[in-house]
Amino acid sequence: MGDKPYSDKSYSDKYDVIVVGAGPAGTAAAITCAKAGLNVIMIERGEHPGSKNVMGGILYRYPTEKIVPEFYKEAPLERHITEERVWLLSKDSAVKMGFKSTKFDEEPHNCFSVFRSHFDKWFAGKAVEEGVTLINETLVEDVIIQDGKVVGVKTNREEGELYADVVVAADGANSLMASSAGLHPEVRSETLALAVKEVYHLGREKIEDRFNIDSDGGVTIELLGDATQGMMGTAFIYTNKTTVSIGVGAFLSQMIKNKISAYDLIESVKTHPIVRPLLEGGETKEYLAHMIPEGGFRAIPQYIMDGMVLVGDAAMLVNSxxxxxxxxxxxxxxxxxxxxxxxxxxxxxxxxxxxxYKTLMEDSFIIKDLKKYKNADKFFEDHMQFFTLYPQLANDAALEFFTVDDVPKREKQKHIWRGITEKIPSWKLIMDLFHGWRVVK
Ligand SMILES: Cc1cc2nc3c(=O)[nH]c(=O)nc-3n(C[C@H](O)[C@H](O)[C@H](O)COP(=O)(O)OP(=O)(O)OC[C@H]3O[C@@H](n4cnc5c(N)ncnc54)[C@H](O)[C@@H]3O)c2cc1C
Structure with missing residues (x-):
């Protein structure tokens, strides 16, 4: 893909910009700098960009087009998403909601399912086309600081020191760059979610039949409630061309506390009676696990220091x-x-x-959205009934409502309400819903 061996001595040791990590954040920074004529080197620890990367993964058109216009005409994409579904699971049922639009079928599409191992490689190739020097299979181990200013990085290569005016730390969740420079004093398990994902082969025909989609369209399903066994998190199923990506994530602190392993969690999603029929006859092709920095606005570290900026997951920028x-x-x-x-x-x-950088961030949807939800994590952590009791109540109510018998509808409604208030006082339910609405409004 145009990258050079590290031993190539034609490299100068001083660059305008060193980008650490060839994920979406690093590659976007590298392309933008290179287009402006800067001398950029991008260092990736994986065999190739994307080889170590995990995402559900839904990729959005709008931000990608800002870097590579009309990327969708050539990038390796799976399906464009035409329908977004949300399922509230109990042990044996699901309240299903969703949104489908023919507008999502029109070009340019809103978002796509992708495999990061393919997409990142292609995206980094675009950086190479713009003149970025890409070095794979190289681990950046430390930042080099002189007089309080970052002036370069140390890699695991022999004579592996590189210098630049600026280092872009794009090394993802648990950023070594940020902690080496003292910007992440301590990443706490309360701010990290552990997510596991399987790529599950089903074949094109089964996918299109079972998910009710046509040849290019795709669906996303977010699963709440029983999917995370009472922990704060969600599960997902996204359709690719011949496979589905199925995964689940929950806060690391809660997984440790509840002694639930990532393996058990994904097995319970796959064998859930509502999910299992979708997967029947398929086989696991890939199993991946990764951290997601889900601490929200309050967890964003200082993301600029003399000579270095943090971007993407390294700066904890995720809107979960x-x-x-x-x-x-x-x-x-x-x-x-x-x-x-x-x-x-x-x-x-x-x-x-x-x-x-700070000005642009603060004026943008990034900081505005994360600020909007700044109290959400704490609220839901203190109100775990949103992941346990309430999905169960919604399913109980739906079961009674849709079961036809000789009970008059008004009586049925009263009975449903009595069933709810036996489990939670009405004032508490109203308060929870009101406060829940306030933290996301
Ligand atoms: C299971 C799961 C599902 C997700 N689903 C979605 C989704 O559907 N849609 C969505 O938009 N987001 C999703 N996310 C979040 C999304 O994946 C991340 O926010 C995004 O990948 C962040 O990009 P990044 O470039 O900052 O970091 P990464 O994508 O993590 O890239 C970091 C890069 O740096 C490299 N690297 C790390 N350390 C070093 C080092 N020391 N030296 C050299 N290289 C290094 C890594 O190999 C990697 O290539 C999901 C995340 C997970 C885990």
């Missing part, structure tokens, strides 16, 4: 309520690059010189 991460990663990468381009013009790579 909306299943958004790749778009925040790409957009923050682009914003950081715009600030670097300005800093280069002024030859000032200090926090002040890079402050355009």
């Amino acid at each position: 309520l909306h299943r958004e991460g790749s778009n925040l990663a790409m957009t923050s990468g682009r914003f950081a690059a715009e600030a670097i381009i300005q800093a280069k013009e002024n030859d000032d790579f200090s926090v002040k010189g890079l402050s355009l």
